[in-house]
Amino acid sequence: MTVRPDQSRTPVMADVAALAGVSHQTVSRVVNGLPHVGEATRQRVLAAIEELDYRPNTAARTLVTRRSSIIGIISTETGLYGPNSIHRTVEEAAREAGYFAGSVGLKTITADGLAAAVDHLRRQSVEGIVMIAAQHEALDLVRRSDPGVPLVVVEGDLSRATFAVGVDQHRGAVIATQHLVDLGRRRIAHVSGPHGWTEAEARAQGWSDTVATAGLQPGPLLEGDWTAERGYALGLELAVLRDVDAVFVANDQMAIGVLRALQESGLSVPDDVSVVGFDDSPEAGYLIPPLTTVHQDFPEVGRRAIAVLHAAIVGGTEDVDRLVEPTLVVRASTTPRAPRDRPSGGAR
Known part of the structure; x- marks a missing residue:
């Protein structure tokens, strides 16, 4: 009873x-x-x-x-879609795996700041730490530090940390650029992310490698800062280059600015200039025109990060591929190249 x-x-x-x-x-x-x-x-x-x-x-x-079932998350407060999405999905994956997650946000990653964040989390009896950081400086600090518990780096260069998980950024740039090549585009520009970011460098390298493999002369490489405002300014620069017929933009936010600049300059997207972004942010499919972009499976990144961390905590081996394969989402911002005269100078 x-x-x-x-x-x-x-x-x-x-x-x-x-x-x-x-x-x-x-x-x-x-x-x-x-x-x-x-x-x-x-x-x-x-x-x-x-x-x-x-x-x-x-x-x-x-x-x-003799286990706390608590993990820590350290991230930089960038406000960007990619890092924020990864943070959220790591927390969700941790809960699904039976862990409590505590977070520390840093405006910038410094040696003192990282040490203080680790110390704060260690005082919470964390069993392991997930660090979301994409700058070379941050990864170098992680490599030189000893947090005293297993630490998994997410979104960075997988070759620069003992435990790392992320999306294959180079592959994402290759499939984006190859899509433009396959459409017959012959002068493909690239709006990159800022210097010092591993994702920006991997995406720029993927663009460069694909253009070279296709036997094409590379279009201009313009350095952005991940924002729509900077994308708009660089889009105006591209609009006056009559031979550029495609642009691979390193993230969707900058692509938003590029789209507006090209259209305000009297150019048709996708006919005159086809545009591809990166991230597949929620608004990408609702732009004018809807944006072709590279999709990153952030929930899968979170699950794999926690799988790797859990294996390190319990002393086992994880059976997961640490590189998540990106996919291309084709929308109306790209189309096959057709012979036509470009508008002279653009209307501004």
Whole structure:
């Protein structure tokens, strides 16, 4: 016979045991993921936990398992779609894997700032840390530091950290540029991200490699800063170059600015100039015209980051590919090249 607890108070482990008709020790083994519990008994305990909306005492569980089930996340406060999306999906993946996640945001990554962030998280008894940083300086600091717990770098150069997970940025740039080549575009410009960002460099290299492989003369390379404002300014510069018939832009925000600049200059997108972005941000499909762009599977990045970190924490080996393959989403901002005269100078 099962006994239901008083509904007016917060349920405790003894209430779960009474409702499931098992011992306190059996409930403890189920809650802490320990072996030697029959499947039927485990399911009965889990059903009682759900019915009572029981929340295990984290401190007590730590004493039993000698694990805190807490991880830390360190990120730079960029406000950019990519890093913010990765942060969110890492947190979601951590929860799905049974971890609590605490975060520290840094305006810039410095040696002192990184050390302070790690110290703050260590005082929270984290078992591991995920760091979201894409600048060379940050990755160099990570490589030289010893956080004392496993640390996984996300979104950076996978060759510069012991544990790293990210989207194949070079591959993404290759498929974006090859798409333009296949459409018959012959003078393909690139609006890059800022100097010092690993993603910007990988995307620029992918563009350069693909243009060279196609036997084409590279179009101009203009350095951006990830913002639509800078994309607009560089788009105006590109608009006066009569031979440029395509632009690969290193992120969707800058592509928004490029699209406006080209259209204000009297050029047709995609006919006169085809445009490809990178990220597949939520607004990309609603621009005029809808933007062809490279899709990054951020939820998969989060899951793989947590899989790698969990394996490092428990001393196992993860069975995941650390590079996530990007895909191209083709929309109306690109079209095959047709012989036509470009407008002279553009209307501005």
